[in-house]
Amino acid sequence: MKNFFMVLFVLAGWTSAFGQTTVRGKVVDANNEPIPGANVVIVGKAEGAVADFDGNFVLQTEETPPFTVRVTSIGFTDKTVEITQSIQEITVVLEEASTALDEIVISASRTPERVFESPVSVERFGLKEIRNTTAPSFYDGLQNLKGVDINTNSLTFQSVNTRGFATFANVRFMQLTDGMDNTAPGLNFVLGNLVGMSELDVQSVEILPGASSALYGAGAFNGILFMRSKSPFDFQGLSAYVKTGITSQEAAGDNTYYDFGIRAAHAFSDKFAVKANISYLRGEDWHANQTIDLNNPGAGRENPNYDGLNVYGDEVATTLNFDLLAGLPSGTLGAAVVSRTGYDEADLANYNAESLKTDFAVHYRPFGDDLELIYNGRIGRGTTIYQGANRYAVTGFSLQQHKIELKNDNFFIRAYQVSEDSGNAYDTRFAAINVNRRWKGDVAWFTDYATAFIGARLGVGTGVQLSEDQAHAAARGFADQGRLVPGTSQFQQVFNDVISDGDLTTGAKFIDKTKFRHINGNYNLAHLIDDWADLQIGGSYREYELNSAGTIFTDFDGPIRYNEYGAYAQLQKKFVDDRLKLTASARYDKNEFFDGFVSPRLSLGYTLGEKRNHNIRASVQQGFRNPTTQDLFIGLNAGAAILVGSAPTNLDRDVRTFDVSAGGQAFTGSPTVQITGRSAYENAFTLASVSAGAPAAANPGLVQPEEITAYEVGYRAQINRKISVDLSGYFNSYSNFIANVTTLVPFYGQVGDNSLSLLALQNGDFQAYQAYTNSTVDINSYGASLGIDANIGGFDVGGSYTYTKLDYDEAANPDLRTNFNTPEHKFKLSLGKTDLFKNFGFGINYRWSDDFFWEASFADGEVPSFSVLDAQINFQAPKIKSVFKAGGSNLLGEEYFTAVGTGNIGSIYYVSWTINP
Incomplete structure (x- = not known):
């Protein structure tokens, strides 16, 4: 293994250890103000640099002059500069314009490319958007992006989703923080930004709606979010922000809200740099006080069988x-x-909402910019409310991520561990x-x-x-x-x-110290084949270690371990005077419980027009989703039903004892019986058939990976450098859709063989189980989105519309719960200007969401349509390198909710002061 890494180290750095050309420069606007985050990319190459907060950049390459670099930044026209010397300094002046499509993204193809030419839909949120967001935080601001939904669980926990199937667990959507999967490995959900990244350290956020399994594996099934942090080499100094205000909700009243953070970064030389971040948020969570009777919505608490929502x-x-x-x-x-x-x-529940995020990173470049070794450690701790099968008071929850990464322009290899501790969380x-x-x-x-x-x-x-x-x-x-x-x-x-008691028969605490270890790598071979094409190969390996002491999983006798791995390749090539772009990729993945799966993707894009300002694209890809840790190994009595995972080795691990009625004891010969989880799959009735008065056997198969075939077409245009248009449509076809089925297990008798099992139903001698299986129903979803951004008279104006639809025969499949949970129609509008007056700007965002039906294990019900208006004004003080902002979210004051059972979302009013070096 030692020799392997030495060879990899040498191969990766071989071609870049003796850089020949150094380009230093500064990117400014027409007023000579720096443009932080501007991208400087060598034309035709996957090499580039990013301007720091002062607009400065350093680009080192082995490319021999002359060659051309393209400089781009969202909100400005792009510009090309000819490099003629091996050591050269340049100043690049960008003119303001609406050029969002010129921004450089990495996520769509694992290589730098313009949004305009991306083979699939991609949304980007950069430094400018973070600075000017109208939302209380950058993460909240993502909901103003085209096609993006955020379901608000609580004040500190928001769940990002695209293209439907939106639960708070959101197991079909992946979130990566500097390449690390941010999913809590045991609880199976991304905690939004509760334990994520400080906004001082965010360089960019990219979102890929739709399937991305071909490059990113099983978790990237319905979309993926990338958060990239700032390098301590490029963004140095001491930064800080402080934000305070009030949250206002009818149920909770007006409560103080504050949020502050500090970032420190320093490069001791061109080889060694460090950074550290800490941020803390505290406020009053949204109170959930809905008392509607789930058994009889028209009745009140006088109903003898009252079951209130909250x-x-x-x-x-x-x-x-x-x-x-x-x-x-x-x-x-x-x-x-x-x-x-x-x-x-x-x-x-204690409605104190808290989020403490810390991270530390060490960056070492033994050969300057040509190779970099990174250690990054992140520890987050938070208190929030999480809604799953029940409402959980997540008190003192913590998540740790530790990563070692070796990379240069051609490759990376990273190894990291993600571990969670449920703290004092309880149901x-x-x-x-x-x-x-x-x-x-x-x-x-x-x-x-x-x-x-x-x-x-x-x-x-x-x-x-x-x-x-x-x-x-x-x-x-x-x-x-x-x-x-x-x-x-x-x-x-x-x-x-x-x-404080972890036994749910007598207590409420849940214990979880689950972790996973992950290693993945990617190598771009373009430089080895004379840049004939962009050819990448890569792979990954992950090991899970489930550790809940028997409170969530069936790990009564110790941690449960299992693994999965995958490998992929991608070819990207341009033809026809670089107008036609072909992207072809395929990935093979294997989980130890299932057969291997191949995920291919093929995309074609063509740039039209004399000015190359129109682009059309089409793509088709297959993807899959492995069952989660809970789908496989859960063993939890959730009250309404016992949840039992369907891993082959799990069925006989869940053993429970039940009391038998006096009438049933004549058949069992004992006042109690023992039932294993296997009975939920092999000896049970369907709940729907029993409720209909015609009991029928349930035969749920053991859960298998879920599959998707996704088709997408799109059109992008830049008109007069002032208007950009982005239109896309998609169709998704699902097979082996992972679903939950409620079954009723009789305490005696064999379902279908004799009348004892029916007698058990009559005597009340049965137990409800929730089995994890796959549906044979044909399930499709489709939709489209249109976004238009323009610069009119110096004002940034934007709007988008998104349509999303689920298509399956619901009447013929009443037992299937898809949890689509997405409005059919929604639109968003924005208006802003960064320099309305000298150093003074403003921004306004409006969004409207159609009503939709929410379906989840906690409760089902209608989510009414809602309208939300956010706004901010800001003042820049360049002499003290500060930005002052005052703003508010939900200024209309109309409380709303995005999921049945959560607290109503009220208004937030805030002022902030941000200092950047």
Whole structure:
């Protein structure tokens, strides 16, 4: 292994160890103000440099003059400069214009290229956009990009998505931070920017909507987000920002909000540089206080079987046959489904929202710019609310990433580890259930309820017979006598004990210290084949280590490990006077539980017009998504159902004991039975058939990778250097769609073979399970987006429209839950000017979203349409290298939500001061 890395080191640096040409320069606008982040790229080569905050850059290359460099920056016209000397200094003046399509991106093809010529759709958010965003943070500002959705889970946790299938776990969308997968390996979700990157250190954000498996593997199934940080060689000095204001919500009131950060970077020489970042945010989270009855939306808390949306503990319910219990003739008092009294979410969750992000990096260049060795460590800690199967109070959650990377212009190889620690996180639903049970067990509580109801209906002791509604109210009051009251020391003591207990039968804490180790590399062979084409090869290997101590996964006897690997190649070639661009790539991936899968991609792009200002493109690609760690190895009692993963080795790991009714004991010969997870797949009824009164066997197959075939066409144009147009359409066809199926496992009998299993249903001797499987249903989605940006009289004006549609036979497949969760129509508008007056600018963003149906394991329901207006004004003070900003989000004040069950999103008003060297 040591020899292998030595050979790789030598090969990678061989051609670049003796650079021949050094170009130094500065990029400025017409007012001689620096343009930070400007891209300087050698024409026809995958080599370039980026201007620092003062507009300065250094480009070192072995290319022998004469050659040409192209200088571009979003919002400015591009410019080419002829390099004629091996050591040359230049000053490049860019004229302001609407040239977003000239910006350089790397993500679409793993090589620098203009957005204009990218083979697939790509959105970019650079330094200018970060500085001028109207949102409270750069990450919030991504929702103003064309085709991008952000679902807000809480104040500190937003989930980015494109092209549908948007849950908060968002397992079809990948997020990379400096090349590291930002997914929590056990909880299976990206925590937005809760533990991500400080906005002081962000150089650019790129988003690829749609499948990207051909280059990035299984996780890049429905889209991918790239966050790139600033190099300490290019961006030096001490930077800082402070931001404060208020969050305003009807449920929570007005609360102080503040956010600050510091970045320090220094290059001790042209070979050694370091940087460090720390940022901290604190505020009051959006309170979730919806009390609508999920069992009967038109009823209130007087419903005996009340199950409130943001009320927990009332999921525990049973059928009380009052006639049978009282020894009365059938039909005298009847029967009713009764639920225990729950607690509001506000009684169970601390709404403090916090985010602490730290990172440190060391960069070493032994041969100047020709080779770079990087260590990067990131540690983030946060407190937030996460909504999955239940609402989780994620308190003190932490995520660590540690990376070592070796790279130059032709290659990179990186190895990193991502590990999570759930801290003091707990499940609010189980907190309520087990606080209730520690005070009074379910049997005792329902017995008290039934006794009081029967007495009230018959007038026992009073001679006054109450109505049915009055009797239910009296029975609940009697059963709840002495119940623990939030705010009292007795409640707090029991609550603290429950949320410290990792056994969900008695507690609410979930424990997770899962990690994964990842190594990947890429080599661009163009320089070895005389730049005949851009030819890249690469691969990756990942090992998972699941460690939840049996609270999430079935790792009761120790951590569970498994691995996956992949390799790819891509060829990119230009023809016809560089107007026709061909991109062809293919990737092979293998997970130890599944057969290998090949993901090919083919794209053609053609540049039209005398001025080369029109581009059309078409692409087709296949992709796949491996089942997640939870799809494979979860073993969790979520209350409504037991979740059991379908890895072949997992089915018999989940073993549970259940009580059997008196009627069922005649068949089992025991008051209890043991059921394994295998029964959920091999001996169960479908929930839908039982609910319809015609029980039928459920036969969910073991989960397999999900597959997609994606087609895309697009058109881009630059008109008079003032207007840019970006139009695209896509069609996605899914097979082996990963889905959850709820099955009912009888405690005795074999489904389909005899009547015992039906008797078990009648006696209530069954358990609901959630199985992970694949649907055989044909599922398609399609859509289109149009974006227009223009510079009119010095004002930046933009607008976009996005259409997204799911297509499958819903009526014929009532059990299938796709979790598409995306509005069919949405549009966005922007208006701004960076220099309305000297050093004074402003920005306005408006977005409208159509109503849509939200479908998720926590709750289903309609999300109404909403309109949001954000705005900011800013003042630049060049002498103190500062920018002052005042702004607000949701200035219309109309509270809205993007998912059923979350708190309503209110308004944020803020002022900020940013200092950059």
